[in-house]
Amino acid sequence: MAEIDIANRRFSFRRRPVPVPGDLRIAWRVALIMAMLGSSRANRASLAKLHIINDAIRSSQHDRLKTILSGTHAAVPWNLRVEPAFARAVDFVVGEKMATWTKASGRAALQLTKTGIDAAAAVMGVEDALVEERVAVAELAKLITETRVGALLGEKVRA
Numbered sequence: 001m002a003e004i005d006i007a008n009r010r011f012s013f014r015r016r017p018v019p020v021p022g023d024l025r026i027a028w029r030v031a032l033i034m035a036m037l038g039s040s041r042a043n044r045a046s047l048a049k050l051h052i053i054n055d056a057i058r059s060s061q062h063d064r065l066k067t068i069l070s071g072t073h074a075a076v077p078w079n080l081r082v083e084p085a086f087a088r089a090v091d092f093v094v095g096e097k098m099a100t101w102t103k104a105s106g107r108a109a110l111q112l113t114k115t116g117i118d119a120a121a122a123v124m125g126v127e128d129a130l131v132e133e134r135v136a137v138a139e140l141a142k143l144i145t146e147t148r149v150g151a152l153l154g155e156k157v158r159a
Contacts, residue, residue: 023058028130029089030098031123032057035134037099037112038120039141046107047090048080049149053140055081062136068152069143077154105146 022028036053037043055078056065065078090110093099098116102109112120124134144152 024085026085026089026092029054029086030093031130032133032137033089033093033110034098034112034116034120034123035130035137036141037110037116038124039138041142043112043117043120044102044104044109045141046104046109046146046149048107048153049104049141049144049146050090050110051080051082051086052078052144052149052152053137054083054086056140057133057136058083062140065140066143069140069148078152080153105149107146107149 032054033050036050037045040049052065056062059081068078093110093116094101096115097113098119099110099112102111123130
């Protein structure tokens with residue numbers, strides 16, 4: 001094998017852009033939040049529900065979550081991972097007046113505004129964007145009720 005003589009050659013370093021995975025971009029998270037809220041009942045969902053769906057989609061465990069929600073297995077608490085980046089995207093959604101804070105079953109929740117409803121419809125209308133995520137969100141948002149959120153988080157039912 002021939003050796004390359006680099007000792008006597010000039011070279012330089014150039015800073016190149018580093019590709020960022022789509023799920024780390026705020027636009028992806030905002031679009032996902034729009035899809036989650038737009039697929040939920042009355043365009044409203046608790047922050048806990050949003051975190052559960054986000055966690056299931058980010059960790060590619062939406063099939064496991066659907067199995068848990070189907071009731072065929074014993075109730076298993078969901079090991080929820082709270083992501084700071086998701087919380088920043090939620091703040092962005094509220095700051096851009098696409099959603100407002102409210103309450104759902106005693107929990108902090110988000111509800112889409114008129115602007116948010118239009119944005120959610122636009123996100124759901126794009127055929128080639130968030131294809132897998134939109135399918136999973138549409139299923140999970142309907143399956144996860146606020147009562148089930150409590151069960152997934154391991155909360156005890158009050159008498």
